[in-house]
Amino acid sequence: MKRIFSGVQPTGNLHLGNYLGAIRNWVRLQDEYECIFCIVDMHAITLWQEPKELTRNIREVTAGMIAAGVDASKHVVFNQSMVPAHAQLAWIFNCVARMGWLNRMTQFKDKAGKHKENASVGLFAYPNLMSADILAYKATHVPVGEDQKQHLELARDTAQKFNNDFGVEFFPQPEPIIPPEAARIMSLRDGAKKMSKSDESDYSRINMTDDADTIALKIRKAKTDLEPLPGTLEGLEGRPEASNLLGIYAALADKEKAQVVSQFEGRQFSEFKKELVDLAVSVLGPINTEMKRLMTDTAHIDSILRSGAERADAIARPIIKDVYDIVGFLRP
Template sequence: MQRVFSGIQPTGIPHLGNYLGALRNWATLQKDHDCLFCLVDMHSITMPWEPEKLRQQTLASTACLLASGIEPTRLYNQSAVSAHARLGWIFNCISRLGWLNRMTQFKDKAGKNRENHSAGLYVYPNLMAADILAFQATRVPVGDDQRQHIELANDIGQKFNHDMGVDFFPTIEPLIPPQAARVMSLRDGSKKMSKSDPSEQSRITLTDTPDEIAQKIRRAKTDPEPLPGEAAGLENRPEARNLLSIYGAMSDRSLEDLLSEFGGQGFGTFKTALADLLVEKLAPVASETRRLLADESHLLEVLRQGAARARSVADPIVDEAERLVGFLR
């Protein structure tokens, strides 16, 4: 059975994009993989943060993941497992500056003020590689925008193997979902749906009520043209394509199938159908999330037990990595 690792930052309530691009897929992978799913709170402090807010968001993310079908024994928070930091430092010394300079996400996040950002933001891809390889995971479910990080993790693992003269770290295979890997903002179809967007109307979160879901879909940006009958008619219509993509992913229907049903119609009928579908699928998740959030002690115990299981897997692997580099054990 292949081992799967993936993580999500607890920097806000997971949204529809997280659910379609990651959480729903994670729940399915549990059936036939040895899975570990991590709340990467160490990555969360690479950007400015508020300690109490981080604590509460970690608990809220725990509740959302459990409500989305993640098994409790597979879930933990990163900072509770020291193997991440231990291997991350080794990888800081294995990785090359030229490799990090090519990472596009650092450039996107730092913008023109590179010198004012933390060193952690610059080297976090090394920690991401350690997150995966501390478990010798061979598969990582990610969005297409994370492919570059998997390539870097493989470069680091292979360089470690070469430098130490061993075949220790495996090759990692990215598992990229075929649908809805990039769910876009409801207010701007050219931008990815994001927890950090200042507009609450840009995203549907996993704690939204049915009324909030329906309202956000009604207000979602569209254009004045009716829906086309063929996919070619969606060119230069990012908002229309985004809403159709969401509907297709939630219903497991093809774009062609949806256009055959809704083509030629205005957005009113389509938005009503989409809102009804999202309420049907997401309302039970939101209800369970709210129930779990009412019991903080249970959430803390889930994370404690999950961390204990993660340590039992990662500690022997990282112990051996440290021995290979020459550390006394």
């Protein structure tokens, strides 16, 4: 059985990069895998979150996933904190993984910056929680971007060390599913930076909650250069903004980037942006409309999450019982 685990943080401003880089791929994987999709609210609080905003963001991310085509009736959709197995297994992995492994995690260095002594223990140890997220369900595959490969390697190392320490063949070695290169979406204000919900400028990203007029305005204001669009991929070297906008068009149109480059060869950005606006609105408009509808019915969203948590717990609970037996814990 092939089982996917994947998660997204509910930290607000679900954006185009989340959709093209993760959520759309989840929708496409639904016919091939048993899927467990998680809103990782426990990861979110490694950095301070205003409680009421966190609650709203959990619901908004869930609405975005459902609006984009994730089928919560066939697959598991839930928020992490509802299922005890994540915290239970994370603590065991805190005692299996080595400090040296965590010290090599580049995302901790990026997020903690120069003041890592003031960072929370959770921020330092959250890769162990990520390992627990995956292995609590014995997931065989994990969709990952470039910035998450290191965490999947840690999960594999932790699974192997657990198996070796206790002389068992219990946890699998989860395999990565790498999304298409075109799905790496960069900032609209700086083509060298990844599109991010943490960027101070809202004009740096297209949010999944943006209406048609806002999408059009942001694309018109997107940074460009003065040269016409090139006809080859090689012609994009040294032109990160042009490369990013053409990549966004390719991803939204579900085409190879080389096809799009050839299609718009010699065109001016002003002309290209009009076509990009039309395409973006046609793809994101229906998602935006459905998200807004779902967000008016929070009881329905909450019921999806509760049902998903029950199904997730039913998978994880017997795995955790086996882990407790292997470790030597007494159970009720």
